[in-house]
Amino acid sequence: MAKHYERFNAMLADEEHVQFHEVHEIVVQKLGHIPIVKGDFAHLPNKVQRFVAAWVQECRPRAVYICDGSDEEAHEIIHKLEERGLLHKLRKYEECYICRTDPADVARVESKTFVTTEDKYDSVAHVREGVQGIMGQWMSPELMEVEMNNRFPGCMAGRCMYIIPFSMGPIGSPLSKIGVQLTDSNYVLLCMRIMTRVSPKVWEVLGDNEFVRCVHSMGCPRPVQRKVINHWPCNPEKILIAHFPEIREICSYGSGYGGNSLLGKKCFALRIAMNIARDEGWLAEHMLIMGITEEKTGRETFIAAAFPSACGKTNLAMLNPTIPGFKVRVVGDDIAWMRFDENGELYGINPEAGFFGVAPGTNMKTNPNAMLTCLKNSIFTNVGETADGGFYWEGLEDEVDKNIAITTWLGENWRIGQPGKAAHPNARFTCPAGQCPIIHPKWEDPKGVPISAIIFGGRRPVGVPLVYEAFSWEHGVTVGACVKSEATAAAEHVGKQIMHDPMAMRPFMGYNFGKYLGHWLSLNKAPHKVPKIFHVNWFRLNEKGQFLWPGFGDNIRVLDWVIRRVHEEESIAVKSPIGWLPKKGSINMDGLGPVDWNELFSLPKHYWEDDIRESRRFLEDQANGDVPPAIWKELDELEKRVKEGL
Ligand code: GTP
Ligand code: SPV
Ligand code: MN
Numbered sequence: 279m280a281k282h283y284e285r286f287n288a289m290l291a292d293e294e295h296v297q298f299h300e301v302h303e304i305v306v307q308k309l310g311h312i313p314i315v316k317g318d319f320a321h322l323p324n325k326v327q328r329f330v331a332a333w334v335q336e337c338r339p340r341a342v343y344i345c346d347g348s349d350e351e352a353h354e355i356i357h358k359l360e361e362r363g364l365l366h367k368l369r370k371y372e373e374c375y376i377c378r379t380d381p382a383d384v385a386r387v388e389s390k391t392f393v394t395t396e397d398k399y400d401s402v403a404h405v406r407e408g409v410q411g412i413m414g415q416w417m418s419p420e421l422m423e424v425e426m427n428n429r430f431p432g433c434m435a436g437r438c439m440y441i442i443p444f445s446m447g448p449i450g451s452p453l454s455k456i457g458v459q460l461t462d463s464n465y466v467l468l469c470m471r472i473m474t475r476v477s478p479k480v481w482e483v484l485g486d487n488e489f490v491r492c493v494h495s496m497g498c499p500r501p502v503q504r505k506v507i508n509h510w511p512c513n514p515e516k517i518l519i520a521h522f523p524e525i526r527e528i529c530s531y532g533s534g535y536g537g538n539s540l541l542g543k544k545c546f547a548l549r550i551a552m553n554i555a556r557d558e559g560w561l562a563e564h565m566l567i568m569g570i571t572e573e574k575t576g577r578e579t580f581i582a583a584a585f586p587s588a589c590g591k592t593n594l595a596m597l598n599p600t601i602p603g604f605k606v607r608v609v610g611d612d613i614a615w616m617r618f619d620e621n622g623e624l625y626g627i628n629p630e631a632g633f634f635g636v637a638p639g640t641n642m643k644t645n646p647n648a649m650l651t652c653l654k655n656s657i658f659t660n661v662g663e664t665a666d667g668g669f670y671w672e673g674l675e676d677e678v679d680k681n682i683a684i685t686t687w688l689g690e691n692w693r694i695g696q697p698g699k700a701a702h703p704n705a706r707f708t709c710p711a712g713q714c715p716i717i718h719p720k721w722e723d724p725k726g727v728p729i730s731a732i733i734f735g736g737r738r739p740v741g742v743p744l745v746y747e748a749f750s751w752e753h754g755v756t757v758g759a760c761v762k763s764e765a766t767a768a769a770e771h772v773g774k775q776i777m778h779d780p781m782a783m784r785p786f787m788g789y790n791f792g793k794y795l796g797h798w799l800s801l802n803k804a805p806h807k808v809p810k811i812f813h814v815n816w817f818r819l820n821e822k823g824q825f826l827w828p829g830f831g832d833n834i835r836v837l838d839w840v841i842r843r844v845h846e847e848e849s850i851a852v853k854s855p856i857g858w859l860p861k862k863g864s865i866n867m868d869g870l871g872p873v874d875w876n877e878l879f880s881l882p883k884h885y886w887e888d889d890i891r892e893s894r895r896f897l898e899d900q901a902n903g904d905v906p907p908a909i910w911k912e913l914d915e916l917e918k919r920v921k922e923g924l
Pocket of ligand 3: 564586587588612
């Protein structure tokens with residue numbers, strides 16, 4: 279049996295056979311002479327002690343540091359990283375730091391991300407012979423064992439292992455889950471304390487219960503074998519991001535960047551959580567949550583929306599309305615955990631505590647709320663820096679002195695207007711959500727907020743209208759299953775290829791995609807009141823390659839239509855073969871420049887025929903026998919409607 283399972287089983291066996299008072303002795307033996315430089319190991323929950331001890335044995339760090347999430351702790355670490363040169367203070371703001379990574383470690387690495395289960399088809403769907411599966415990758419426990427053995431033994435030599443207790447969701451909420459991350463990166467620790475709730479209270483809430491085991495190493499034991507660039511240790515050639523849903527364990531090696539290393543985010547809150555969600559009857563999704571209040575009536579409607587990475591979730595969640603009468607407040611910008619309550623209402627929480635937002639494109643016009651959130655206590659990774667100690671990235675041309683000297687993310691001297699870019703396209707800000715001027719007062723409500731609509735979307739340059747509404751839950755799930763988008767810099771894909779990204783979850787699938795669709799469909803049962811499902815596209819282009827829709831703050835006009843549909847306004851929709859479309863004139867266009875309604879909503883017949891054929895092919899290729907019959911039925915009906923009606 280593979281070692282990680284053995285290690286896990288041994289922990290359970292220990293529990294059965296060993297008396298409580300003996301546990302500590304055993305663990306101390308396993309820790310050997312490794313000093314605990316901070317925290318009281320003996321007071322950690324038993325299961326955590328064993329987990330740490332097992333991985334200390336494996337990774338052989340120089341010391342163990344038990345984090346408490348306090349500001350003092352953060353300052354101590356920041357100070358250390360400033361001295362080392364990894365962090366640099368941005369003197370224009372309060373407690374903001376800039377960090378430049380090794381240019382070989384700048385985004386999620388989907389090709390090195392795996393799910394390991396005993397049975398392959400628990401992790402991935404059956405693909406057509408000769409087809410490369412893209413909805414998650416499985417690696418057998420045996421092969422994974424070899425890969426892990428090739429990396430983890432001794433991987434923290436000469437470094438400190440940080441023990442991070444964190445809660446995804448408000449500490450103690452019935453919807454929250456606890457994780458413990460071990461890491462040898464203190465940059466990761468600093469980001470984890472922004473993105474999750476790191477606190478000793480987690481130990482109390484955890485007690486003897488289960489938690490998600492997260493292990494992360496930069497893969498750069500000392501003495502280093504590979505030249506460290508920008509003081510950013512990493513091991514890009516050997517990146518491996520392994521998930522073991524059966525034992526709720528995540529092991530990540532070689533990268534310090536974003537979703538590769540902040541394991542609470544995509545690894546836990548999506549890939550592992552969706553396994554838990556399937557078992558417990560809820561949903562863990564790549565979705566923002568926002569509340570929109572109509573000021574005239576005071577009515578507030580909450581919406582969850584799934585767009586692929588770098589396709590506009592953060593921007594929509596914090597939207598600054600360009601038309602009067604609406605108040606928008608953000609609950610979450612990337613991940614939603616949603617569950618039907620006993621009355622059948624869908625409630626959602628944001629399991630995260632911070633925003634890890636795409637920097638380029640963010641400015642006071644497109645997203646003032648994000649700009650105002652990250653003016654203090656934030657970390658900026660792979661952005662440029664102005665000579666007066668400010669951040670800079672593409673999109674800020676009008677907000678800084680045009681002649682100011684800028685250092686690019688690659689450390690080069692640069693000025694606005696010169697060729698090249700100041701920031702990496704996947705440069706990010708990491709900031710506490712609580713600092714957002716429009717954070718929703720209920721964003722930490724343990725019950726969550728009631729979700730009335732689900733929106734899917736993506737970057738679709740042609741053919742797909744600004745907005746449409748699905749006819750039913752089943753139709754909506756099919757729309758979600760057929761989400762596609764242009765590739766972005768959030769992962770390693772290159773070029774402007776259109777990729778399938780069902781439910782915006784392609785990079786984050788934690789189990790068999792066909793069964794995941796089945797799980798979505800299964801939620802439409804009494805007493806559940808399933809929300810309406812919509813599809814939006816802010817990215818349609820005209821013949822000249824310009825956006826047909828202004829986007830950003832003007833997206834409120836589309837949300838207004840969505841809300842009115844949620845509240846059963848019938849006269850504003852017309853039936854089309856692909857779903858309900860806005861009746862001409864039913865979207866408020868007051869004060870907008872010229873917008874070509876006909877072009878925005880046109881449904882080219884050939885395009886849709888091809889699109890449906892291609893989507894069918896995708897589902898057959900990627901999940902043939904596993905796709906629920908209801909999805910095929912929806913596709914058949916859609917095809918028929920398009921054939922006869924367009
Ligand atoms: P992840 O954090 O990777 O999951 O991304 P996200 O979905 O939160 O995307 P985000 O809101 O950060 O937007 C990514 C890019 O899309 C930014 O460069 C934005 O400027 C751009 N963008 C966002 N909304 C719009 C829009 O309505 N119209 C246009 N044209 N661009 C947009
Ligand atoms: C995404 O890629 O969807 C992100 C950034 O939100 S990362 O945390 O790196 O996954
Ligand atoms: Mn995301």
